[in-house]
Amino acid sequence: MRGSVSTGSKPAPSDLLHGTAVAALLVGNADSRSPGLVPQAELVAVDAFQKVAQDQRMDAFALIEALDYLTAQNVRIVNLSLAGPPNAALAGQVGQMAAADILMIAAAGNGGPRAAPAYPAAYDAVLAVTAVDRRGQVYRRANRGDHIDLAAPGVNVWTAASIRGARTKTGTSYAAPFVTAAAALLWQRDPSLSAAQLRDRLRASARDLGADGRDAIFGDGLIAAPPPC
Template sequence: MDSDTKTILSIVGGLGGILVLILGGLGLYNYLSQTEKPQNVATVNVDAPDATAAQNLPSATTMTASQLEAFKAFEGMRSTFSPEHAYEPGEVILAAPPAGFEDKIRPAGFHVLEHVNLGRLGLKVVRVATPTGMSVPDALKKLAILLPGVTMDANNQFEDSSSGAATAGSNPRAMAGWDNLSPNCGSGLVLGQIDSGVDMTHPALKGQHIQYQAFTKSGREPGPPDHGTAVAAMLVGSVDWGGLLPGAQLYAANMFEINEKGQKVGSAIGLMKAVDWLATQKVHAVNLSIAGGDNKVVRKAFDLAKNANLLLIAAVGNWGRSDKPAYPAAYDYVVAVTATKGAELIYSHANQGKYVDFAAPGVGIYTALAGGGGKPQTGTSFATPYITAMAAILNKAGKTPTATDLRRLLSTATTDLGKPGKDEVFGYGYVKARPACK
């Protein structure tokens, strides 16, 4: 094939599969029959190495102002999370402090709570208690004087990126037109997720290939298996529950815990421990349906995660803000996902900004609930697994080892929404791609 024509790109991967993305106006032929395959959907084929498939993508469309206004009252509530003020009280974190640093900070009333060796990332982090009565901002100012040049920050807290129930919904496969995929779709893929706990006894997850690890402070209980169960079921749940890649292996990391006030919180330390664990598992993509503020130490750890070949996909958050990016989604080396209702309307409480990369369904997704059963839920959390699935397939094929590669490739298989080109609401647009597993 002449690459200069940029008509169609076929990527043969180690899954015994082909990814087919439309890059231009010419389609060769349809892999699935018209009755099985929704119109205007490009395919990611993970089961048929000898097949080539393509279909013309729709021309770019633009959401009108009236459409945006009509959607303002749609189901789901804006998160009240405040990233500026969300951090563990009475402690800070330091990245790679120099030898003998404890002798320098101890006279000022600081003491070490925990040494964390992120071995795969190649970073040592120290959790330090602040002096009694000293605020975290004041403690950071004091430490910056005592330890000049050391990267430090608060132990920021994060939230999951769900925002409430919806009044009606379809399972994840049906919502995106992935209904007819095989029960083994995703075989050979290894996924990671950083979230809350996972109820592996749920019918959606029972018998699936999942390994689970909790990362909590000493003396605290792991966070409950609520949000993490829903996301895990979306990623690798059984076909009956609409799992996107039920044949895949999932490494599920719980970064949330119950604090002394009985609240569910996720900390920067837990997040970094989870990233380091997944970096040892050779996962093809990591789903991060979480959101919080920027953190200098986490930023350093994520930069090292990029060097460790982790492909990271994160939710843009549900704060309804355009002035405050959500992290980790806003890091340059993380692909950021927003949520839509259907394929055209933006979820009204999704964050906006230059960091938004892609849009996927996230309103009224029928998700699994811990303890059994399920309900429709809404949030950018539930849009993220669609892009994680695409990312894993492409990375396994060896074509998207970095976030930049993934953006470049998936941007050729989107429906442009909002302003022409990449914008701060939809990013490159709604991704019109799916696995085509027999």
């Protein structure tokens, strides 16, 4: 999200690379180099980003419009691989979605250990996901704070780099899909679970990392894949 965007002319559309990488992590293509975590899942993808110089940005109004659209599509789980400053209107939209029993999972942000909390991850109704490497070490640029809920792989994660190519990606944006995939598998097995119950199960099954118990770096710990049926 990176804050709001204001230009004198119509902004350029996003280059789709970030969204493609996140989507490929989730659903991918079984016959490609990016098979996906839940390849059979139905994905509703919304691109509300704009290209500003070499960056991809989104204003709060575009994000709210995108979330409102997803709500209208009756989605149950929303992956938010983006981060930005707090916004009162966005907080209201998040509250409405929580009341509609929608589970929201968001990237914690890549501002660094001393950065202020990033949103929407820092809202209470949203699961905030940080990134770790293969050794369970936190990504050096990941945001920290008491709002962090879970950790997931997000350092040198293999995924799509374009429509045809693939490469490794790093950041909390790429950690969030691992939690989203775990939530989707849990919900698939038991569609009666509420968003709150999904949250509780994901956090309760996490493997503790760092200091004993919940902490400001890893939250409740590393996301665990649901056991086979």
